[in-house]
Amino acid sequence: VIGQPAKSKRPKEPGENKIKLVNKKLKPKTPKMKERESADSSLKSQSILTQVMDKGRFQKLAATLSLSAGQSIELRCKGSNVTWNYPSYLDTFKDSRLSIKQLDKYSQLILSNSTAADTGEYSCWLQLCNGNKCRKDETKTGSTYIFFTDKEELFVPTPSYFEIVYLNPDKPAVIPCRVTTPSAKVTLHREFPAEEIETDGTDIIYDVKKGFVYQHPTSDHKGIVYCKAESQGAPQISIKYHLLYVEVPKGPPSTTIAASSNRAEVSDSVHVICTVLGEPDVDVNFRWQYPGQESERPVIIQNFWRLIDRGTGHTTRISKSVLLVEDFEARDAGNYICIAQNLQGETTVATKVELN
Numbered sequence: 001v002i003g004q005p006a007k008s009k010r011p012k013e014p015g016e017n018k019i020k021l022v023n024k025k026l027k028p029k030t031p032k033m034k035e036r037e038s039a040d041s042s043l044k045s046q047s048i049l050t051q052v053m054d055k056g057r058f059q060k061l062a063a064t065l066s067l068s069a070g071q072s073i074e075l076r077c078k079g080s081n082v083t084w085n086y087p088s089y090l091d092t093f094k095d096s097r098l099s100i101k102q103l104d105k106y107s108q109l110i111l112s113n114s115t116a117a118d119t120g121e122y123s124c125w126l127q128l129c130n131g132n133k134c135r136k137d138e139t140k141t142g143s144t145y146i147f148f149t150d151k152e153e154l155f156v157p158t159p160s161y162f163e164i165v166y167l168n169p170d171k172p173a174v175i176p177c178r179v180t181t182p183s184a185k186v187t188l189h190r191e192f193p194a195e196e197i198e199t200d201g202t203d204i205i206y207d208v209k210k211g212f213v214y215q216h217p218t219s220d221h222k223g224i225v226y227c228k229a230e231s232q233g234a235p236q237i238s239i240k241y242h243l244l245y246v247e248v249p250k251g252p253p254s255t256t257i258a259a260s261s262n263r264a265e266v267s268d269s270v271h272v273i274c275t276v277l278g279e280p281d282v283d284v285n286f287r288w289q290y291p292g293q294e295s296e297r298p299v300i301i302q303n304f305w306r307l308i309d310r311g312t313g314h315t316t317r318i319s320k321s322v323l324l325v326e327d328f329e330a331r332d333a334g335n336y337i338c339i340a341q342n343l344q345g346e347t348t349v350a351t352k353v354e355l356n
Contacts, residue, residue: 048078049124049142061144064209066182069150072112077124077142081134082107087120089159116153116180121145121209145209149181154229154236156180166281166315167217167245176211177227177238184231188212191224191240219245244307244315246280252345253284253319257338259351268328270353274338276319280307285341286321291334300324330355 050058051065052074067073077084082102086109090098099110111118123143127134156178167173179186186206188197199206205213214221222245227238253276264270276284286303305319321340325332333355339348 048126048140049144050076050078052076061142063143064145064147064182066147066149067114069114069116069118069148069153069180071114071148072110073114073146075109075122075124077107077109079106079126079140080104081127081129082124083127083136084109085121085123086111087118089117114148115157116148116150117157118148119146119156119178119180147180147182151181151231151233154179154181154184154231155227155238158239161239162242163239164242164244164280166279167214167219167221167243168279168281169217169246170250173214173217173221173243174210174212175214175225175227175241175243177229177241178211179208179229179231181229181231182208184229186227186229189226189228191226197225217245221245244280246315250279250344252347253278253340253342255338255340255347255349257336257349257351259336259353262352263354263356264328264332265356266328266330269324269326270328270332271322271324272336272338272351272353274321274323274340274349276340276347278317278319278342280315280317282317282342284319286319287339287341288321288323289335289337289339290323290325290332291336292325292329292331295331297325297329297331300326328353328355 049061051061053059058076061075080102084100084107086098089095090111097112097114099108099112101108107124109122109124121143122145123141125141126137128137129135163176165173165175175188177186177188188199188204188206189195190197197204199212203215205215207213212227222243224240224242226240229236229238256275257272258275259272260270261268272290274286274288278284284305286301288299288301290297290299292299301321301323303319303321305317308316308318319340321338323336323338333353335350335352337348337350339346341347
């Protein structure tokens with residue numbers, strides 16, 4: 001009953017209508033959160049994000065929005081300390097088409113001359129800060145997935161022509177062939193033997209915002225695949241995806257350390273190698289402690305990694321950190337300690353190099 005008069009008398013009582021809504025929210029706030037937490041959170045997540053339309057109108061955003069590539073869009077998020085999330089490549093290439101400004105009462109995101117590659121999720125949230133520590137205010141967020149449709153580019157373009165997807169037995173794997181047109185018919189195909197892969201909606205599903213999802217990857221799924229999309233015209237083919245099966249135990253890095261020699265002469269070059277075997281898609285960070293560190297002895301440290309095929313359809317990532325001491329001196333003798341860290345924890349290993 002309240003909703004209709006508010007619409008019909010919109011020019012007359014916008015302030016009054018707002019006050020009514022605020023009062024309604026304040027009184028039953030606690031029970032609403034308990035009884036309908038999921039529904040309320042989705043409503044709240046839309047409440048601070050709006051799209052600026054022509055003639056100064058504002059529109060609350062649904063979960064998805066379709067625009068034609070080439071259009072510009074302006075989004076606003078209410079609040080004085082707003083953080084945005086958007087397709088990461090816009091950051092990677094420092095795209096000048098994207099502009100974000102924080103004003104007194106809202107933050108403004110403008111994307112001009114949009115392209116198919118801009119398709120993706122655009123979200124914002126308020127930051128609650130205490131001193132220099134900030135956290136996300138979960139009750140004040142907004143999110144929408146925008147399709148920038150382009151008949152020439154049914155698939156969201158990627159910087160490469162070939163991507164590796166890791167199949168891990170304990171988590172879903174995503175083949176990210178996303179489309180710019182939500183109504184496009186998308187199918188998944190194996191390159192060899194050439195065949196369409198059935199999407200049964202249980203083990204393999206298609207999510208228009210993600211791509212094809214293997215819910216329970218196995219080694220039978222490995223190989224090279226691609227996607228095909230059709231929408232009112234000739235079908236288009238995606239890039240190719242190389243599916244690699246991975247089976248490495250979860251946990252802190254499995255780390256070893258070795259020196260080129262554990263005894264060195266003055267003026268020798270000595271290098272110490274720290275090696276980690278782990279999952280292909282898990283990054284490893286290295287830190288070193290060495291005898292000449294306090295006296296700021298110059299050393300050269302190089303980090304690198306590569307994938308190795310274990311020959312059984314399993315792939316492992318070998319990560320290395322090499323510490324090089326040139327012109328070995330007495331102060332360089334002692335313990336060389338490597339600390340390797342991943343998301344599961346850290347492992348410390350050490351070796352000793354003595355002066356002859």
